[in-house]
Structure formats: C-alpha cells, structure tokens
Amino acid sequence: xxGRSEMKQDPGFYDYWPYENRPKIEWPNDARIAFWVAPNIExxxxxxxxxxxxxxxxxxSPALPGYSIRDYGNRVGHVRQxxxxxxxxxxxxxxxxxxxxxxxxxxxxxxxxxxxxxxxHGIYNTRYTYGMSEEQEREMIRDSMETIHRHTGQKCAGYLxxxxxxxxLTLDLxxxxxxxxxxxxxxxxxxxxxxxxxxxxxNTRSGKRFASIPYSLEMNDTIAYVVNKIEPRRYGQMLKxxxxxxxxxxxxSGTVMCIxxxxxxxxxxxxxxxxxxxxxxxxxxxxVWVTTGREIARHFIDNHQDDCLADISARGA
Amino acid sequence: xxxxxxxxxxxxxxxxMDHDRYEWSMLSERKPVTWPGEAKLALWVNVCLQFFPLDQxxxxxxxxxxxxxxxxxLRHFSLRDYGNRVGIYRFxxAFEQFGIKPTYAMNTQLxxxxxxxxxxxxxxxxxxxxxxxxxxxLHYGGMDKSEEEELVQxxxxxxxxxxxxxxxxxxxxxxxxxxxxxxxxxxxxxxxFCDWVNDDMPYRFNTSAGDLVAMxxxxxxxxxxxxxxxxxxxxxxxxxxxxxxxxxxxxSQTGGGRVLALNIHxxxxxxxxxxxxxxxxxxxxxxxxxxxxxxxAEIMQCWQQQQD
Numbered sequence: 001x002x003g004r005s006e007m008k009q010d011p012g013f014y015d016y017w018p019y020e021n022r023p024k025i026e027w028p029n030d031a032r033i034a035f036w037v038a039p040n041i042e043x044x045x046x047x048x049x050x051x052x053x054x055x056x057x058x059x060x061s062p063a064l065p066g067y068s069i070r071d072y073g074n075r076v077g078h079v080r081q082x083x084x085x086x087x088x089x090x091x092x093x094x095x096x097x098x099x100x101x102x103x104x105x106x107x108x109x110x111x112x113x114x115x116x117x118x119x120x121h122g123i124y125n126t127r128y129t130y131g132m133s134e135e136q137e138r139e140m141i142r143d144s145m146e147t148i149h150r151h152t153g154q155k156c157a158g159y160l161x162x163x164x165x166x167x168x169l170t171l172d173l174x175x176x177x178x179x180x181x182x183x184x185x186x187x188x189x190x191x192x193x194x195x196x197x198x199x200x201x202x203n204t205r206s207g208k209r210f211a212s213i214p215y216s217l218e219m220n221d222t223i224a225y226v227v228n229k230i231e232p233r234r235y236g237q238m239l240k241x242x243x244x245x246x247x248x249x250x251x252x253s254g255t256v257m258c259i260x261x262x263x264x265x266x267x268x269x270x271x272x273x274x275x276x277x278x279x280x281x282x283x284x285x286x287x288v289w290v291t292t293g294r295e296i297a298r299h300f301i302d303n304h305q306d307d308c309l310a311d312i313s314a315r316g317a
Numbered sequence: 318x319x320x321x322x323x324x325x326x327x328x329x330x331x332x333x334m335d336h337d338r339y340e341w342s343m344l345s346e347r348k349p350v351t352w353p354g355e356a357k358l359a360l361w362v363n364v365c366l367q368f369f370p371l372d373q374x375x376x377x378x379x380x381x382x383x384x385x386x387x388x389x390x391l392r393h394f395s396l397r398d399y400g401n402r403v404g405i406y407r408f409x410x411a412f413e414q415f416g417i418k419p420t421y422a423m424n425t426q427l428x429x430x431x432x433x434x435x436x437x438x439x440x441x442x443x444x445x446x447x448x449x450x451x452x453x454x455l456h457y458g459g460m461d462k463s464e465e466e467e468l469v470q471x472x473x474x475x476x477x478x479x480x481x482x483x484x485x486x487x488x489x490x491x492x493x494x495x496x497x498x499x500x501x502x503x504x505x506x507x508x509x510f511c512d513w514v515n516d517d518m519p520y521r522f523n524t525s526a527g528d529l530v531a532m533x534x535x536x537x538x539x540x541x542x543x544x545x546x547x548x549x550x551x552x553x554x555x556x557x558x559x560x561x562x563x564x565x566x567x568x569s570q571t572g573g574g575r576v577l578a579l580n581i582h583x584x585x586x587x588x589x590x591x592x593x594x595x596x597x598x599x600x601x602x603x604x605x606x607x608x609x610x611x612x613x614a615e616i617m618q619c620w621q622q623q624q625d
Contacts, residue, residue: 046336049324060377060458064494064513069536071334071515079345080568102330104341123327133319140325229547232557268537269517269568269577270561 011168013193013202014212015312023307025198025254027299031289032250033243034296035282037090038191038215038260039081040160040222041107042097042125044070053130054165070125070264074100077263078107082114084276088283093293095121095160095191095260098147108151117292118154119191120144120174122162129165137167141177145186155182157294160191160215175204184209189297191215197246197255199300201309209305211297214256218242221259221266221275236274243282250287256296257282338499339522339531349573350518350623356609357569358562359616360602361578362419363511363534364408365488366434368427369397369452377459380452380491382541382582397584401431404587409437411592415599420613422448422488422511425476432479439480444612446486447476447507453490460495469501486613488512492536499524509617517565518576519620530617532578535561539580544591551594558598566605576616577602 027034047061057063085092094111096118101108111118122129123144129137145156159174171190178187190202193212202210217223219242224230230238239259246255259278261267266275283290329335352359371394373384382397384390412419421438423445428435438445449456450472456465477484485508489498492512502510503526509519511534522529536542538561543554558579565575579598586595602608611619 043335045329049321051320051324058378059493062458062494062496065492065536068513068515072517075342075515076344076517079343099327099330103333103335105332106343106346123330127324131318131320132324136319136325143325229549231547231549231553232560233553268535268561269564270538270557272564273560 008168013171014195014200015316017196017200017312017315019197022198022253023304023311024252025300025304027254027289029289030287032254032287033247034254034256034289034291035243036093036256036258036291036293036296037085038095038258038293039078039092040095040121040260040262041078041100041111042070042073042095042121042262043100043103045124045126048124048126051128051130054128054163056126073262073264073267074104074107077267079110080267080272081261081263082110084272084279086114088279090279090283090290091116091292093117093119093158095119096148097121097123097125097162098144099123101147101151105151112152117158117294118148118152118156119158119160119293120148120156121160123147125163128163129161129167129170132167134167134169134173137169138173138177141173142181145177145181149181155186157186157297158189158191158213159187164192166192171202171210172205175208175210176206179206179208188301189213189293191260191293197249198253199256199296199304201305201312209301211300211305213293213297213300214258215260215293216242216258219257219259220261222262225265225271232271232274235271236278239275239278240281243278247285247288258293337523339520342520344516344518345572347518348623350620352574352609352619354609355607357566357574357607358605358609359574359576359619360417360608360610361534361576361613361616362412362417362610363578363580363613364405364419364421365448365580365582366401366405366421366423366427366438367397367448367452367582367584368401368424368430369394373453375453376455377457378455378491380455381546382584383452400582400584400587401427401434404583404585404592405434407587407592408581408583408595409441411596411599414596415603416610417599417603418443418610418612420444420446420486422446422486423476424448424451424490425472425479426451428476428479435479439482444486444614445476445480445482445484446488446613447473447484448488449490451490455491455493456489456495456498457493458495460497462497465495465497466501469498469505473505473507485509486511486532486617488534499529500526503527503529509613511613519617521624530621532613532617533576534578534580536580538578540585541582544585551591555594555598559601562602562605566607569607
C-alpha cells in the first residue's frame with residue numbers, strides 16, 4: 001500500500017516543460033487546433049453509501065434539489081445537446097458514469113448511433129475514489145471499462161475520475177487495467193490534469209505510452225455556471241475568446257481546445273443560445289480539427305510523444 | 318486502508334431510476350402536448366409570497382433568503398417584508414398591464430398575517446397554491462412523520478379556509494422534502510407539486526396515497542437564484558428569460574407545447590430598480606404569438622387530459 005500513507009508534494013506525473021520552443025505538433029490536414037466536446041453523461045444516486053472523506057449531498061436524503069437538477073440532464077438535456085452537436089458536425093467524447101449503461105441504455109444507444117466516443121468516468125458520480133484500497137480502485141476501474149466494452153464494443157481509451165476524486169495511483173491503475181483488458185488499444189489518456197494547452201506525456205509506473213489530453217476546467221460549464229456563477233452570454237464569449245487565442249497560437253504548433261459539458265447546466269433553455277453561438281463560431285473556422293479525445297491522444301502518441309519526451313528530457317538536463 | 322466492501326456494490330444498478338418515485342423517461346420520446354389555441358408556450362408566472370420569521374431556527378438548514386445575522390436580524394426581516402407591502406403591488410400592476418394570469422404560492426402564515434393582501438389576491442380570481450407554513454418550517458429527510466403530517470394538514474386546511482379556494486398545488490419552503498412529503502401531500506388533497514426540478518414538462522409522480530403531478534418550475538431561471546445566488550445583473554436575468562423563451566418556442570416546433578415557468582419574488586424583482594426588467598420580460602414574452610398565459614393548475618389539467 002505504498003503511496004497511500006504519506007502525502008507527496010508533487011504527484012510526479014510530468015516534468016516542467018515551458019510553453020515555448022517545443023517540438024511542433026502537427027494535426028491532420030494542417031489544422032491549427034484540435035477541438036473536442038466532452039459531454040459528461042452521469043448518474044448520481046439518490047441515496048449512495050457514505051464515503052468517510054466526502055459527502056454526496058448537503059441535505060439529509062432525499063436531497064432533491066441536487067439530485068433532481070442532475071436528473072434533468074438525463075431526461076431533457078442530452079438529447080438537446082445531441083441535436084446541437086449534429087448540426088455542427090461534432091462527435092461527442094462522453095465522460096460516462098458507466099452505471100448509466102444499465103439505468104438508461106436508451107441514451108447510450110443514441111450516442112453509439114452517432115459514433116461518439118465513450119470513456120470512463122467511474123461507475124456513479126456519487127462513488128468517490130477517496131479511501132479505496134488499491135485493489136478496490138482497480139476493481140472499480142475495471143468494472144467501468146468492461147461495462148463500456150460490453151454495451152458499446154468500444155475499448156475505453158480515456159479516464160476522468162468520478163467526481164474528480166483521485167488517489168495517487170489513479171492514473172497508474174487506469175493505464176494498467178487498460179493494458180490488461182485491451183493492450184495498447186485501451187487506457188492511454190487521462191483528462192484529470194489541467195497543466196497544459198497541448199497534450200503531454202505522462203509518467204506511469206508501468207511505463208506505458210500514456211498522455212494527458214487538455215480537457216479544461218475553465219471551459220467546463222459546471223465550473224463556469226455553478227462554481228464561478230458566470231452569466232450565460234459571458235460564458236459564450238469566454239468560449240470564443242479561448243478559441244481565438246488557441247487558434248492563433250496553433251499556427252506555430254497545434255493546440256487543443258475542449259468544452260466539457262453537463263447537460264443539466266449548458267442545455268437549460270436560457271443557456272442554449274450562448275452555447276450554440278460559440279459552437280457555430282468555432283466550427284466556422286477553416287483550420288479546425290473537430291475530433292474526439294481518443295483521436296487526439298492516438299495522434300499525439302503515435303506521431304509526437306517521442307519527440308516531446310526527448311525535448312522534455314533535454315530541457316531538464 | 319480500504320472502504321467497506323458495500324461501497325463497491327450497486328444494488329440499484331438496473332434499468333430505470335434508483336428509486337420508484339417516477340418512471341424513467343426522456344422528454345424527446347414523449348407524445349407531444351397541445352395547448353389551447355395551438356399555443357406553443359404555456360407561460361406560468363409563479364409569485365412566491367413568503368414570511369421569513371425573525372426567530373429563525375434554521376432546522377435542519379437556514380433557508381436561502383432567510384436571516385443571516387445574529388438575532389434580531391432586522392435588515393433581512395424587513396427587506397423580505399418589503400415584498401409583501403410594496404413589491405407585490407408593483408407586480409399586480411405589471412400583470413394587469415400585460416394581461417398575465419399569475420399563480421401565487423403563499424406561505425399560510427402570511428395569509429393569516431396579511432388578510433388585506435390575501436383578499437386582494439383572491440379578488441383577482443387567480444390561483445393560490447400552498448407554499449408551506451412559513452419559510453422556517455422546513456420539510457426534510459428524517460423529520461418526524463406525525464409532526465410533518467400535522468404541518469402539511471394545518472398549512473393546507475388553513476389556507477383553504479382563508480382563501481376560499483380548493484388549493485391543490487404545493488411548493489415546499491426551500492423546495493426541500495422529507496421521504497414522506499409526497500405521500501402526505503397526496504393524502505391531503507394536493508394534486509400537483511413543484512419541488513423537483515428534473516424536467517421541462519409535467520410528469521406523473523408515484524406515492525402510496527395516489528399519484529401527484531410534478532410541475533416543472535425552473536430553479537435555474539428564478540429571480541432569486543440568478544440575482545442573489547449567482548449575482549448576475551438585472552439585465553442578464555432579462556436576457557436569460559428572453560433566450561429561454563426563444564429556445565422553448567423553437568423547440569415546440571418539433572417537440573410540442575412547452576412551459577416557460579418564471580418563479581419570482583416581490584422582495585427581489587419588486588424593487589424600484591428591478592421592476593422595469595420584469596416588465597420588459599413580460600412585454601417581450603407577451604409580444605410573441607403563440608403564448609398561453611395560464612395558472613399552474615390549468616397547465617397541469619391540460620397536460621393531464623392528454624395522458625393515456
């Protein structure tokens with residue numbers, strides 16, 4: 001159980017790597033920017049078992065304010081967003097509470113028909129990693145990846161820890177379970193780290209070729225609307241401004257922009273217009289690679305990981 | 318270190334919800350609803366008339382909008398009271414000007430304390446629904462059942478008596494409930510309630526004392542939530558209402574009739590610097606064709622008649 005008793009000052013996933021004079025990242029068709037949308041399709045439980053480190057709901061059960069607005073995403077929001085992404089030719093990369101395959105297979109089927117990517121976001125968003133033993137966390141991750149495979153045939157490539165609850169071993173375990181289940185075709189990127197605007201190599205204990213793909217906490221609708229309490233039209237403007245700068249910088253070396261969404265937030269009637277205007281603006285540019293998390297990670301690992309690792313190593317020397 | 322193995326067991330992991338309160342259903346898969354006169358949107362203006370006691374107990378939590386200072390918190394007590402003395406009369410004028418048919422959610426204790434206000438509202442013929450006893454009498458998980466039963470019955474029967482109306486609708490203070498609230502409401506003659514915010518249309522809610530209808534009263538677009546919780550500007554609230562109106566009208570082209578629900582508070586939008594934004598919102602909405610301004614019970618009944 002090494003690593004679970006003492007806290008570290010730095011998780012050690014990556015080395016310092018300045019955002020200048022890096023090896024050039026080249027996206028397919030000379031695109032400047034890889035753009036992806038990551039809908040979180042989640043299931044929150046009304047009455048989950050208690051975790052000693054984090055409370056699921058502020059009120060005694062039934063905590064219906066929090067539970068019911070999240071259920072809004074499943075009953076109303078996802079289909080709204082699907083229609084919008086269809087309109088702008090965007091395939092979603094779903095951060096999935098995999099129990100939703102059992103609860104709401106109708107949603108999974110609609111996403112599968114659109115050839116969207118499914119990646120693991122744990123079993124339920126009310127089951128936190130905190131306090132799990134290594135074996136328990138491995139089992140939870142394996143269950144989630146097997147569930148995706150069983151229901152969609154996809155070999156899960158990416159991970160975002162449930163409710164962003166981590167252990168020190170989360171990334172190691174995800175990479176290892178991916179290898180055990182699918183070899184190099186599964187478990188090769190994470191969305192859990194927010195240290196960069198380009199993909200970066202990640203050190204895991206198995207030494208697997210593994211990358212962090214920018215997922216953006218800043219552009220995340222729930223962070224914008226619930227935590228930062230931003231006005232809908234300002235959120236739309238932030239998305240455009242974020243894109244403009246990354247698009248400009250992408251002329252030098254490819255960048256990544258992600259919009260992580262939650263359809264109990266962004267798909268409310270009073271927020272759809274601002275979101276649609278941003279999507280229309282972004283996809284209206286010529287040199288944009290509209291893609292998925294898996295495709296970005298695959299391209300980076302196959303074409304740029306070695307150059308980047310050599311550069312990181314040389315700069316650190 | 319490890320968690321109890323129960324933490325990795327998932328007893329409700331199967332098709333549908335993790336409880337038996339309502340059926341799992343996506344809005345896009347339901348039979349479209351038609352409103353009277355082929356209207357696209359039913360406009361439900363829901364006015365909360367509230368009494369916040371000075372001696373707030375905050376059990377089990379302090380209600381949003383309630384007292385925050387050491388006793389006696391005169392600033393918040395009187396500022397909330399402002400809504401019932403001043404703000405509401407600005408609302409009434411605006412509703413008349415724009416031909417709105419509002420619904421009033423009233424704390425029963427306020428109906429007792431302000432008979433002039435109750436009579437003024439009742440005289441309009443508009444619907445009154447019960448908003449619980451007062452803003453400090455909360456319904457919550459683990460609450461004693463007989464205590465809650467008495468509270469529900471007292472709140473409903475006294476409001477029925479005072480208003481002369483049937484009072485078939487309910488909103489819990491803070492929109493919070495206990496595990497028994499739906500049963501107690503159904504057993505007390507309530508037909509619809511507005512606490513759950515998981516849909517944009519009404520849906521059927523199961524209780525062991527008979528079905529209720531859950532009515533979709535958006536919290537995210539509420540004046541208090543937008544202005545006081547999110548600290549957005551008045552102009553932004555107006556824009557959000559207009560954007561919601563446009564979006565729902567558009568969606569109704571393919572999805573059938575929709576509900577635009579505005580939950581508003583006279584202590585918030587009734588202020589002199591805010592009332593103009595409410596008027597602008599009502600002018601914008603009523604300027605659209607295909608709008609049906611109706612009471613909550615009318616919308617509920619119209620929806621219910623179209624269910625199998």
